[in-house]
Amino acid sequence: MEVLYDRLNRQAFGLAYRILGDGPAAEDVVQEAFLTLWRQAERIDAARGKLSSFVLTLVHHKAIDALRARKGQVARQLSVEVADVEKTGADVSERVLQSLNRDEIRAALAAVPDYQRRPIELAYYEGLTHVEISQALDLPLGTVKSRLRLGLEKMRTALGIGQAR
Amino acid sequence: MNCDEVEELIGAYAMGALPAEALSDIGEHLAGCANHPEAAELRAIASALAFAAPEAEPSPALKTRLMNAIGAESATQPGARGRGGILAGLRGLMPQRAVPYALAGALAIAVAALVLTNVGGSDEPSATAITLTGPGGASAVVHVLEDGIVVMEADGLEPLEKDQTYQVWAIEGGQPASLGLLGPAPDGEALGATRADLSGVDALAVTAEPAGGSIGPTTDPVLLAENLTLR
Numbered sequence: 591m592e593v594l595y596d597r598l599n600r601q602a603f604g605l606a607y608r609i610l611g612d613g614p615a616a617e618d619v620v621q622e623a624f625l626t627l628w629r630q631a632e633r634i635d636a637a638r639g640k641l642s643s644f645v646l647t648l649v650h651h652k653a654i655d656a657l658r659a660r661k662g663q664v665a666r667q668l669s670v671e672v673a674d675v676e677k678t679g680a681d682v683s684e685r686v687l688q689s690l691n692r693d694e695i696r697a698a699l700a701a702v703p704d705y706q707r708r709p710i711e712l713a714y715y716e717g718l719t720h721v722e723i724s725q726a727l728d729l730p731l732g733t734v735k736s737r738l739r740l741g742l743e744k745m746r747t748a749l750g751i752g753q754a755r
Numbered sequence: 756m757n758c759d760e761v762e763e764l765i766g767a768y769a770m771g772a773l774p775a776e777a778l779s780d781i782g783e784h785l786a787g788c789a790n791h792p793e794a795a796e797l798r799a800i801a802s803a804l805a806f807a808a809p810e811a812e813p814s815p816a817l818k819t820r821l822m823n824a825i826g827a828e829s830a831t832q833p834g835a836r837g838r839g840g841i842l843a844g845l846r847g848l849m850p851q852r853a854v855p856y857a858l859a860g861a862l863a864i865a866v867a868a869l870v871l872t873n874v875g876g877s878d879e880p881s882a883t884a885i886t887l888t889g890p891g892g893a894s895a896v897v898h899v900l901e902d903g904i905v906v907m908e909a910d911g912l913e914p915l916e917k918d919q920t921y922q923v924w925a926i927e928g929g930q931p932a933s934l935g936l937l938g939p940a941p942d943g944e945a946l947g948a949t950r951a952d953l954s955g956v957d958a959l960a961v962t963a964e965p966a967g968g969s970i971g972p973t974t975d976p977v978l979l980a981e982n983l984t985l986r
Contacts, residue, residue: 591825593908595818597942600810603817608808617817624821625828646805692806699807713772714804720767739766742797749803751796 591628598642602649609653609715610660619656623648654717663722698748706741709734756780758790769797887959887978893943895961895978899953899985905934906948909961909978915939918966921977925951926958936968937961953985 602623606616626648699707712718712726724734761784767773768781785794887895887909895909907923915921921937937945953959961978962969 592818592822593944593946595821597944599813599818601806601808603813604811605805605808607811613814617813617820620813621817621821621824625824628825629828643802643805647802650805695803695806698800699804710770710801710804713767713770714801715808718772719774720764720772723772735763735767737766738770738772739797742766742769742800743793745800746796749800751800 591624594627594645595624598645601642602645605646605649606653609650609657609717615656615660616653619649619652622652626652650714658717694749698745701748702741702744706737706744709737710741713738756784758784758788761785761788761791761794765791765794765797769794769801771801885959885980885983887961887980889961889976889978891977893978895945897959897980905951905953907934907937907946909937909940909945910943912940912943912945912961912977913963914941914943915963919963920966920968921945921961922964922968922972923947924960924962924972924976925953925956926960927956929957931960931971933968933970934959936964939966956985957981957983959983 599620602620603616606619607613610616610619623645627645699710702710708727709723709729712723713720718726720731720734720738723729723738724731727734729737761768761781764773764777764781768778771778773781785791885897885899887897889911891911891913893909893911893913895907898906898908909921912921917939919939921940923934923937924931925934926932934951935947935949937947958979958981960972960976960980962972962974962976964973
């Protein structure tokens, strides 16, 4: 766990801080995430790419829960069970991430036009649902749905994934 | 939910930007429908956003708090099976380590994939620990657990290119057999676990190989332990 912590703490804390904007709260989230990982250790695949995805998924979910609680929003009940994380495409993301570096992921996000990136950021960094995004941006729900999808597809293209389709 | 409805929501689904019930409905649909091959990719890209946030340094105290919390939890359930059983077993294997429970946690993760669900009922494993050393200051410890599980933790490795990997070899009578791949070790560390019978093995070695591994070592070992006498 110590090895894993040393490897991932900056990324984990960076993500929690990006979501919460509050150092102590972000540290609480990181600690909780690693404790959850430790408690579920016997159920987690040893593959390291998957582990980093798993840790960051835990951090993300816990940070969003904390953010929504702080803002008095209804909890999203984002699951932090291993089985659910496995289902979220961690296998694919492991392959994706093994062949990419963080700069490429950042560049791909930056390549998405503002009007599509904003809904993605609200969904990811603020944990908003599509209905909440449409309210926050004063956009029709259908527009939010399509911009989320098109934005992700732009990232996919920028990352050079799945272009055969 | 039908295919059209799923397609309409697939971006929001990938982002997790739907109420739990809708996420679950779509997940169920995708599990039984081959019409949405992009769903997994979009979901993976959404999860890759975790790596888009800028890194930041937490306070050093966080690590201390975390390790203390893990220590406190493991102390309250020393005899528990499952996690506690694995950790308790591994903890006993590494009395020389400064932070044994922390290392045991990392190793338990590696072991977990192989042990999977059921270690209950068995006695705590006994083990052999083999130290591998290398010319560049790299080192590794291989733990051979009684039930055939082999765990390697390596440190100080030279990071390899993306199209290379470290590969572990068991050498018996001059014949190398692959024990598995450790990846390119981008930060110089590697953790791997496998199930293998090392009885009769004379040496363990780690070499740099093309990604996917080689049939036999093609480079000089970066880590080596020789003259082993393993039961």
